Amino acid sequence: xxxxxxxxxxxxxxxxxxxxxxxxxxxxxxxxxxxxxxxxxxxxxxxxxxxxxxxxxxxxxxxxxxxxxxxxxxxxxxxxxxxxxxxxxxxxxxxxxxxxxxxxxxxxxxxxxxxxxxxxxxxxxxxxxxxxxxxxxxxxxxxxxxxxxxxxxxxxxxxxxxxxxxxxxxxxxxxxxxxxxxxxxxxxxxxxxxxxxxxxxxxxxxxxxxxxxxx
Numbered sequence: 001x002x003x004x005x006x007x008x009x010x011x012x013x014x015x016x017x018x019x020x021x022x023x024x025x026x027x028x029x030x031x032x033x034x035x036x037x038x039x040x041x042x043x044x045x046x047x048x049x050x051x052x053x054x055x056x057x058x059x060x061x062x063x064x065x066x067x068x069x070x071x072x073x074x075x076x077x078x079x080x081x082x083x084x085x086x087x088x089x090x091x092x093x094x095x096x097x098x099x100x101x102x103x104x105x106x107x108x109x110x111x112x113x114x115x116x117x118x119x120x121x122x123x124x125x126x127x128x129x130x131x132x133x134x135x136x137x138x139x140x141x142x143x144x145x146x147x148x149x150x151x152x153x154x155x156x157x158x159x160x161x162x163x164x165x166x167x168x169x170x171x172x173x174x175x176x177x178x179x180x181x182x183x184x185x186x187x188x189x190x191x192x193x194x195x196x197x198x199x200x201x202x203x204x205x206x207x208x209x210x211x212x213x214x215x
Contacts, residue, residue, distance in 0.1 A: 021060040028067045037070050040171035044143035045069050119178035121163035125208070127182055131157045132214035135184075135206065143171035146210045150202075153190050154214050158203060159183040166207055179208040 016022050031037050037045075045066040046054075054062065071077045085100045092099070127133060137152035138144065145167045161181040169177040188200025 016060075024060045024064045024067070028063050031067060031070060036074055036076065038170050040143060040165075040167045041070065041173070042066060043167075044171040047143060117165040119163050119165060119176060121178050121180065125160050125180040125182070127157045127160070127180075127208075127211065127213075129157055129159060133157060133182075133184060133211045134214045135210055136212060138210070140168065142168070144168050146206060147204065149191055150186060150204055153186055155184040155186040155190070155204075157182050158185045161205065164207070166209075168207075181205055181207055182211065184211070 028042060031042065032039055046062050048069070049057070049062060049065055053065070057065065068077075068082055072079050072082060088100050089095065132154065133156070134154045135146060135151055138146055159182065161183060163178045164181040165176040166179045169175055182205070184204050184206050186202045186204065188196030188202065191202060192200070
């Protein structure tokens with residue numbers, strides 16, 4: 001999105017800024033390892049945060065709120081239980097996480113983490129390296145991995161990555177619906193016009209249904 005100003009990079013910044021951020025990452029990724037939710041559901045959960053809160057919260061605050069939202073939606077915790085735990089640690093910041101677990105809570109289900117999102121697909125890919133393609137000008141409701149700035153743009157396939165789980169359906173519990181995935185190279189001038197930096201290029205991993213042959 002435009003209008004947020006330049007990204008101010010701190011050359012001295014390394015890793016997490018606070019200890020709790022690492023805990024948030026561990027908890028969020030544990031959700032995909034139970035498995036409780038998919039990475040696409042997690043991404044879509046972030047997108048569903050209230051817009052003002054999304055802009056005001058830090059990156060890992062967004063992760064925390066997204067994971068909590070999914071825990072409630074998946075029935076692991078109720079909203080009331082979540083709020084009770086928040087109050088508990090507000091009153092007792094020195095206590096450990098296990099201190100908030102009540103007797104009789106069901107154990108979290110165990111699962112096998114998904115090591116890869118590649119899936120077999122019978123039909124061959126429509127495109128190969130060097131093919132000119134154009135992205136569809138989609139305006140979908142819900143999650144998509146086709147960025148707004150790259151819609152209706154011409155690019156060239158740099159690599160075929162094989163068939164992968166389709167994020168747009170997987171984020172909504174509509175099945176994996178695997179499609180061929182391609183790395184597509186876009187010239188900076190195609191995306192940004194005359195304001196693009198010289199020799200700039202952007203590579204995006206895009207699913208087959210996002211693409212059509214360039215005229």
